[in-house]
Amino acid sequence: MNRSMPRTIAFYACVLLIVLIAVFPFYYAIMTSFETGTAIFRPNILPESFSWDNYKAIFTRRGFVRSVANSVFIASITVGAALLLAVTASYALARVSFRGRGLLLMTILGVSMFPQIAVLSGLYELINLLGLYNKPWALVLSYTIFTLPFTVWVLTTFMRDLPMEIEEAAIVDGATPWVIITRVFMPLLWPALVTTGLLAFIGAWNEFLFALTFTISADQRTVPVAIALLSGASQQEIPWGPIMAVSVLVTIPLIVLVRVFQRKIVAGLTAGGVKG
Amino acid sequence: MTHSSANSGSPTKGKSLNLQQKRVRSAYMFLTPMIIMLLVVAAWPLFRSISFSFTDASADTIFNGQSEWVGFENYLERRVRSNGDIRWRGVLADKDWWVAVWNTVRFSLISVSLETFFGLLVALVLNMEFKGRGLVRAAILIPWAIPTVVSARMWGWMLNDQFGIINHILLMLHLIDSPIAWTARPDTAMIAVLIVDVWKTTPFMALLILAGLQMIPRDMYEAAKIDGINPFKVFFRVTLPLLKPAILVAVIFRALDALRIFDLIYLLTPQSGSTMTMSVLSYREIQQFGDYGEGSAMSTLLFLIITTFVLLYIKLGKLNLGGEARQ
Numbered sequence: 154m155n156r157s158m159p160r161t162i163a164f165y166a167c168v169l170l171i172v173l174i175a176v177f178p179f180y181y182a183i184m185t186s187f188e189t190g191t192a193i194f195r196p197n198i199l200p201e202s203f204s205w206d207n208y209k210a211i212f213t214r215r216g217f218v219r220s221v222a223n224s225v226f227i228a229s230i231t232v233g234a235a236l237l238l239a240v241t242a243s244y245a246l247a248r249v250s251f252r253g254r255g256l257l258l259m260t261i262l263g264v265s266m267f268p269q270i271a272v273l274s275g276l277y278e279l280i281n282l283l284g285l286y287n288k289p290w291a292l293v294l295s296y297t298i299f300t301l302p303f304t305v306w307v308l309t310t311f312m313r314d315l316p317m318e319i320e321e322a323a324i325v326d327g328a329t330p331w332v333i334i335t336r337v338f339m340p341l342l343w344p345a346l347v348t349t350g351l352l353a354f355i356g357a358w359n360e361f362l363f364a365l366t367f368t369i370s371a372d373q374r375t376v377p378v379a380i381a382l383l384s385g386a387s388q389q390e391i392p393w394g395p396i397m398a399v400s401v402l403v404t405i406p407l408i409v410l411v412r413v414f415q416r417k418i419v420a421g422l423t424a425g426g427v428k429g
Numbered sequence: 430m431t432h433s434s435a436n437s438g439s440p441t442k443g444k445s446l447n448l449q450q451k452r453v454r455s456a457y458m459f460l461t462p463m464i465i466m467l468l469v470v471a472a473w474p475l476f477r478s479i480s481f482s483f484t485d486a487s488a489d490t491i492f493n494g495q496s497e498w499v500g501f502e503n504y505l506e507r508r509v510r511s512n513g514d515i516r517w518r519g520v521l522a523d524k525d526w527w528v529a530v531w532n533t534v535r536f537s538l539i540s541v542s543l544e545t546f547f548g549l550l551v552a553l554v555l556n557m558e559f560k561g562r563g564l565v566r567a568a569i570l571i572p573w574a575i576p577t578v579v580s581a582r583m584w585g586w587m588l589n590d591q592f593g594i595i596n597h598i599l600l601m602l603h604l605i606d607s608p609i610a611w612t613a614r615p616d617t618a619m620i621a622v623l624i625v626d627v628w629k630t631t632p633f634m635a636l637l638i639l640a641g642l643q644m645i646p647r648d649m650y651e652a653a654k655i656d657g658i659n660p661f662k663v664f665f666r667v668t669l670p671l672l673k674p675a676i677l678v679a680v681i682f683r684a685l686d687a688l689r690i691f692d693l694i695y696l697l698t699p700q701s702g703s704t705m706t707m708s709v710l711s712y713r714e715i716q717q718f719g720d721y722g723e724g725s726a727m728s729t730l731l732f733l734i735i736t737t738f739v740l741l742y743i744k745l746g747k748l749n750l751g752g753e754a755r756q
Contacts, residue, residue, distance in 0.1 A: 165559075172568045172569070178583050181583070269691070272474035305463060330459070362708075362712070377576055378578075381581075408574045
């Protein structure tokens with residue numbers, strides 16, 4: 154490095170500032186989650202007191218564990234179903250040239266990006282007609298709107314990049330497309346499937362608008378709705394301690410996952426788009 | 430990569446045609462379940478929502494089929510009163526709607542610009558080689574990993590007027606004289622929303638731009654360095670033009686997210702009219718007032734606005750979102 158001393162210092166100061174801004178809010182949430190009583194209402198940057206009370210309060214509330222279970226169930230089923238449908242569909246989109254492929258791809262991208270509010274009333278009607286209102290399946294169904302196009306899109310870009318030679322060899326051997334997908338491509342696709350699934354899972358886990366609209370009773374809520382509706386005895390009395398405790402609890406697994414799959418996630422996010 | 434493998438390595442012509450036909454047939458078979466699913470969960474609800482916008486559907490009539498067709502009345506209706514006055518009704522004559530449109534546009538423009546600027550800055554920093562780069566990269570992913578609902582509540586707490594750390598720090602630094610009710614005051618509510626949104630989504634922008642940066646060959650910089658060209662000139666003449674495709678794509682993804690924003694505003698500034706966006710207003714109309722007709726008219730308008738925006742953007746930016754080879 155041939156940078157001069159002051160410039161190096163300025164650079165590291167810049168890096169430090171970026172890290173500080175990125176991390177501080179979450180640090181502050183963690184700190185608040187360990188404070189109780191009046192300590193919570195004294196703004197301070199370093200912890201003054203320590204207690205697990207907020208976490209205990211969360212677990213004694215009936216709703217929290219239930220809503221985590223709801224969220225896990227809904228997100229897993231949604232993502233599983235989306236991946237199942239997406240693997241074969243994206244094989245067709247990535248490896249076979251047929252009329253209307255470009256248009257279909259653009260439509261899929263369009264669906265993954267259009268505003269959820271635009272389908273809200275129609276979806277509400279559909280869910281009621283199917284008798285799914287206030288049931289987890291209502292959310293599984295509605296989350297498919299964004300998980301399915303997303304997984305198809307990302308898997309298509311992954312599959313497009315797989316070398317042709319592998320597939321050609323299989324075709325010469327007389328393999329059908331189904332065999333090519335399950336025997337030849339699947340082993341190569343595992344990393345892509347994990348990444349795509351993870352991103353779709355996070356999307357379903359975090360979704361708020363549909364979850365808020367299509368559930369009514371406390372025991373059907375997902376985590377985001379439970380956090381949003383967590384309130385105290387009165388309107389003015391917001392239970393900040395427990396709210397921060399829940400926030401920390403549901404965020405830590407996400408941060409761990411993102412950290413573990415960091416590189417793959419970036420590849421998944423940039424798939425297609427930037428390569429253009 | 431324009432054509433898939435079947436066209437390239439074909440032993441005999443007749444057999445290849447046969448093979449290609451077979452492949453196309455199985456491709457349609459593979460696509461059918463996905464297409465049916467998308468028709469059920471996306472196309473049909475969208476169609477029904479748009480249909481509702483032409484009816485007087487309400488919470489009571491939506492399921493029993495008693496709602497009536499009213500044409501464009503939800504959008505715009507001219508009413509002549511008994512005394513001869515002309516009154517305009519409907520979403521397009523609604524002041525709240527236009528405020529929401531302005532709020533959405535304002536929010537999208539400012540947030541995406543700031544996110545692009547800061548994202549570029551962070552990406553340039555992360556593209557340097559320095560000790561602890563991996564850690565920094567992990568740190569900036571934290572805001573992105575945090576669910577929006579959680580970040581709304583976290584920042585709501587930090588921006589709290591009486592006990593919030595932000596006011597505390599600003600008071601300590603003597604930047605303000607008295608605590609500010611960030612999320613409640615009409616003149617600061619939008620700022621609060623912007624702070625949280627920029628904080629949360631700049632990492633996404635930075636990562637997309639960084640991916641673009643890493644595709645610029647290193648020797649370009651080396652060559653510029655050897656020629657003794659000013660780094661700023663290199664940035665504006667070499668880096669930025671080469672980054673343009675990556676930035677354009679990142680911007681459209683962010684802009685689409687910004688135009689439909691709902692959860693952050695609904696949670697952070699629930700009472701404020703100065704941050705009410707099109708999605709939030711439409712949701713209120715449907716959920717709170719049970720007015721499926723007007724609420725759907727609003728959501729349909731939002732859908733139209735976003736679609737127009739995307740088509741214009743792709744055309745003007747000559748964007749190749751499909752990632753397919755240009756022919």
